[in-house]
Amino acid sequence: MIKKYNIYLVLIILFFLCALINPNFLSIGNLSNISRQLAVTTILAFGATILIIGGMLDLSAGSVLALAGVLAVDCYKSTNSLILSLIVGILAGMACNLINAVMVANFKTPPFIATLAMMTMARGVALLYTQGQNILQLGDFVVFGQGTVFGMPVSVIFLIVIAIFTWYILKHTRFGRSLYAVGGNEAAAVASGINVIRSKYIAYLINGAFVGLAGVLFMSRINAGQPNGAIGFEFHALTAAIIGGTSFSGGVGTASGTLAGAFIVGFLNNIMNLANVDSYLQQVIRGAIIALAVIYDIWTKGRRTKGHLGNVEDKNKKQKVAS
Amino acid sequence: MKKISHVLVALLLSVALLAGCGGGSGGSAQPSAPPADSSSDSAPSAAPEDAGEQTFRVAYIARAQADSFAAWLANAVREEADKYPNISVDIMDGEASDDKVNSLIENSITNRYDLIIVQPNNGEAQRPYVEQIIAAGIFAITTNARIEGIAGGSSVDADPYMQAAVNAVAALEQVPENANVVVLNGPPGNFHADQRRLSWQTEFFEKRSDVTIVGEQIANWNKDEAMAFMEDWIQANDRIDAIISMNDNMAAGALEAVKDNPKFADILAYGVDGTAEAILLIQEGKMTSTCLQSAYDLAELLLETSNKLLTGQETEINTDIGNPLVTIDNVEQYIEMHKRAGAL
Numbered sequence: 298m299i300k301k302y303n304i305y306l307v308l309i310i311l312f313f314l315c316a317l318i319n320p321n322f323l324s325i326g327n328l329s330n331i332s333r334q335l336a337v338t339t340i341l342a343f344g345a346t347i348l349i350i351g352g353m354l355d356l357s358a359g360s361v362l363a364l365a366g367v368l369a370v371d372c373y374k375s376t377n378s379l380i381l382s383l384i385v386g387i388l389a390g391m392a393c394n395l396i397n398a399v400m401v402a403n404f405k406t407p408p409f410i411a412t413l414a415m416m417t418m419a420r421g422v423a424l425l426y427t428q429g430q431n432i433l434q435l436g437d438f439v440v441f442g443q444g445t446v447f448g449m450p451v452s453v454i455f456l457i458v459i460a461i462f463t464w465y466i467l468k469h470t471r472f473g474r475s476l477y478a479v480g481g482n483e484a485a486a487v488a489s490g491i492n493v494i495r496s497k498y499i500a501y502l503i504n505g506a507f508v509g510l511a512g513v514l515f516m517s518r519i520n521a522g523q524p525n526g527a528i529g530f531e532f533h534a535l536t537a538a539i540i541g542g543t544s545f546s547g548g549v550g551t552a553s554g555t556l557a558g559a560f561i562v563g564f565l566n567n568i569m570n571l572a573n574v575d576s577y578l579q580q581v582i583r584g585a586i587i588a589l590a591v592i593y594d595i596w597t598k599g600r601r602t603k604g605h606l607g608n609v610e611d612k613n614k615k616q617k618v619a620s
Numbered sequence: 621m622k623k624i625s626h627v628l629v630a631l632l633l634s635v636a637l638l639a640g641c642g643g644g645s646g647g648s649a650q651p652s653a654p655p656a657d658s659s660s661d662s663a664p665s666a667a668p669e670d671a672g673e674q675t676f677r678v679a680y681i682a683r684a685q686a687d688s689f690a691a692w693l694a695n696a697v698r699e700e701a702d703k704y705p706n707i708s709v710d711i712m713d714g715e716a717s718d719d720k721v722n723s724l725i726e727n728s729i730t731n732r733y734d735l736i737i738v739q740p741n742n743g744e745a746q747r748p749y750v751e752q753i754i755a756a757g758i759f760a761i762t763t764n765a766r767i768e769g770i771a772g773g774s775s776v777d778a779d780p781y782m783q784a785a786v787n788a789v790a791a792l793e794q795v796p797e798n799a800n801v802v803v804l805n806g807p808p809g810n811f812h813a814d815q816r817r818l819s820w821q822t823e824f825f826e827k828r829s830d831v832t833i834v835g836e837q838i839a840n841w842n843k844d845e846a847m848a849f850m851e852d853w854i855q856a857n858d859r860i861d862a863i864i865s866m867n868d869n870m871a872a873g874a875l876e877a878v879k880d881n882p883k884f885a886d887i888l889a890y891g892v893d894g895t896a897e898a899i900l901l902i903q904e905g906k907m908t909s910t911c912l913q914s915a916y917d918l919a920e921l922l923l924e925t926s927n928k929l930l931t932g933q934e935t936e937i938n939t940d941i942g943n944p945l946v947t948i949d950n951v952e953q954y955i956e957m958h959k960r961a962g963a964l
Contacts, residue, residue, distance in 0.1 A: 319856065327855040334848050429691025430963060433897050519843045520876055521897065525688060526844060570852035576805075576838040 304542050308557045308564075315568040322568060329450060331563045333442075336452035337362075337518070337527075339559040340511045341534035342541075343463040344504035346555045349538055350467070351500045352480040352547030353401060354408040357393065357415035358508050359530035363523065364423040365389035366512030370522030371426075373438040382438065383513055390509025391502050393419055398501035402494045416531075423524035432522030442518030452514045459507060464552035472499055481548025536583075537562055540590040561586075676735065676930045678709045679728040683739045683764075684716035687841075688869070689893055689915065690739060692963075693764060696919035697737075704923055707930070718745040725749040728758075735759040735926050743767040743811055759929045763922060764913075765811040766938070774929060774937045776921045780812040780892075783911040784819035784866070786945040787890040790909055791824055791862065794888055795831060799861035802853050803836040804846050804870040813841075816866040816892060824864075834860065839870045846873030854878060862888040868898035868910050875906055894946055894954060896963040902951045909947045912954060916961070917941040 315322045341358050348355050369386030373379065393415055400411035444451040467473040475496045478486040487493055511530075516522050541558025543550030565586065569579045678701070682694040694711050701709040712728075714721035721741045728736045729752060736753050740746040740762060747767050753760040754772040766775035795801065803820070806813025825831065835853040839845040846865065853860060854877065865871035871891035878884035891898050894912030901907035918941055928934045946954050958964045 321855045324855060327852075330851045330855060334851065424685055424691070428695060429685050429688060430695075431688055431895075431897065433900065433964070515844070519847060519873065521843060521872075523688070523843065526842075566848075567852055570835070570837070570849055571856040573835050573856075576836075577808075579837075 304540075304554055304557045304561075308561055311561055311564050315564050318568055319571045321571055327567065327571075329453075331560075331567050332453045332456070333450045333518070334567075335559050335563040336450075336456045337511045337515045338530060338533040339456055339537060339556065340459050340507050340514070341530060342537035342555050342559050343459055343552060344507035345531070345534040346538045346541070346543050346550050346552065347463065347467070347476065347500050348408070348504055349535075349543045349545060350480045350547060350550045351476040351496060352483060353497060353500060354412060355394070355397065355501075355504055355508075356409065356412040356531050357397065357419055358504075358511075358534055359527040360416045360419035360423070361390055361393040361505070361508045362512040362515060362527045362530060363525070364393065364419045364426075364512070365509040366516035366526065367423050367427055367432060367522040367524050369509075369513045370432050370435060370438060370516050373435065374432065377436075379437065379440065383441070383510075386513035387506050387509035390507070390512060391505035394501040394505025394508065395498075397505075398498045401501070402497040420524075427522065427524040429524060431524075435517070435520055435522070439517050439520050442514045442516070443520070452518065455510060455514060459510070460552060460556055463555075466503070467550075467552055472496065476500060477548050479547075533562075536587055539587065545591075558590075674706065676707050676926075677733045678707055678926055678930075679712060679724075679731075679733040679736045680709050681712045681714055681721060681724045681728065681736065681738050683714050683721070683741045685713040687716065688895070689913070690764075693739065693915040693918055696915040696961075697922060700916075700919040700923045704927055707923065707926060714739070714741050716741055718742050721746055722749045725753065729753055729756045733758060735761065735930055737761045737763060737922060737926070738767075739764050740767055742809070759926075761922065761925060761929075764918060772936060774925060776918060776925050776937075776939055776941075778913045778918065778941050778943060780815035781819040782943045783812075783892045783913060784816035785823045786911050786943050787892065787909055788820050788823035790945060790947075791864070791888070791890060792827060794908065795824075795828065795862050798830045798832075800832050800834045800857055800859050801862040801864055802850065802860055802874070803833055804849065804863065804865040804874060805836065805838045806841050806866045806870075808838060813866055820864055839873070841867050841869055843869045843873035843876070846870035847877045850874035850877035854881065854884065858883070860884065860887060862908075863890065865889065865891045867891055868893040868895040871907060871910070872897050872901060875901060879906070894944075896958040899946065899951060899954045899958055900964070902946060902948055903955060905948060909945055912944045912946050914941060914944075914957075916957070 321327055341362070344358065345355060365386045368389045369382040372385040373382035376382070397412055397415050400406040401408050440451060442452050446454060475486065475491045478489065478491055479493050479496050483493060515527055519526065537559035538550065538555050539545065539558070540561055541554035541556065543555060565582065569582065680694065680697050683690045685691050685694060697709060698711060701707055712724045714724060718741050721738070722745065725736065725738060725746065726749065736758055738746055738750055738760065743765060747770065750760050750762060750767055750770055750773060754770065760773045761776060762770070762773060763776045764778070765780065766777040805817055834857045835849065837849045839849060850873065863871055863874045865874065868891035871889045875889055878887060888908045889906070890908055891910040892913060894910050894914060898907055898910045902910065921939060921941055925937045925939065928937060955964065
């Protein structure tokens, strides 16, 4: 029981440690900052979680985010419509991920290779489209990343909606259950009649919608359409998912775990900045935490497998004795 | 059936490859001229006497088209090249990778370009490859940043130390006594990032011991990273009097974090590059100053230098563009410059 909630215990302990280290940590302004800073990468992390649970991966998230973001910005500059620009961003993300899905599900391309190709293509298209130049003077477009509704940052509202959506589809839908089955053992999933190709398509399309939305929020937050923005964001997303207990082997992971993982990283970054910890040391600490999370994941999985085999052996022994 | 599909895929890839290779930029459709002196084994030679009639092929290897300044410079070089009917420029993208830049240099040597301009990703990593250009009898120019001490090589650059220094000298008077400041650095090891930081240290911090650095981080030239740092710093510090940034993009990110906060309404902010965004911020009174590193000036000087080398007027040129300080007093002329370029 305690093991199941380890990640949340770590988060709570870290929260109180941060509060002890620097009293500014607990201020409303700072907590709001952390949430806003985390919104983009956490939304990406939810997409990454869905894919990893299903045994897939998306290395193109940062590049597709940039492409979707600049298209959304340009759409807003041309039409002045917030809704239309939001839709364009989301559709752009979905279109790129539809290609990922075709490559992975139909052509059986390893997700690593398929999304690596998309990473290069999407960045190239974003740079071609903008000729490498930032799009400036975004006007009211910044409301997505900088606005508030009743004091709550708009980006955080999006984050909450996406978190609930991810939790719901993973926990309470047939698609969610089939995803765990596909990621856990694809051959067994096929044998049990699950439409694996369909599951992969849905997973990539949801991920694409999240990436597109993240693109809109990112560009809006920094008040510029940057075709070279968000480089490496796919790794921030993977970090949050892995720290949150999503297993790279597939079939394991939760939305709440990913949220906790993202906040652990966010708290750490925030407290290190508040305490003005040296840049180089920050990188060492971040790297060490990822390594620890993965070691812990492998260690607990090993114990679970060992425990399971142990039970099987005991059962066999008992059967032999009985016979 | 499988064999046919293999043949089709192979054909498709070949067509794509040919289409890609044939689509060079910079009007390189002109037949290439033979190398100025392919027999030379050390220093590049001057062009033959009929230089006026031939088209010289120039390879421009950009550090990374994804870097907004590098893209601006590459576009400016392409535009400037149109003014020289005797020069055709092919733009190549180093993709922020030493390996890629080095490979592009090697390929350009193999393709016998008449002159190769290299915008290094990392000067020391590219040094032996630029030396190979000279050894192959081809003219070489390094730019933004120059690689120092290459015999027979030329360079066109801005002085990163001076770019920061013009800001630092102004800041000596502007930053209030006992001020709290934050510092945003570029990637460690980058020549411009290191030189600009050194300049601030020598020209400002060593002369203003009353000033306290309450936050200093590497934001890798990125606006979003700088913004996140600034959001955290303003939580930890009630008073921040100035943002000292090694480029404009990071300064703009830090300003984005405080733009609606009345506590920081009078904050000073310094950058380098003179990007369109920074120029607008100066016009709005939000940013204090920047030093213009004009891609147009660099491109103009690069093509002028190339022409002089290729037509035999000179054999080696090392030159710098100026370091104009952009403030509220002279910002309008730079707004016009960016408008003309279509950046605004």
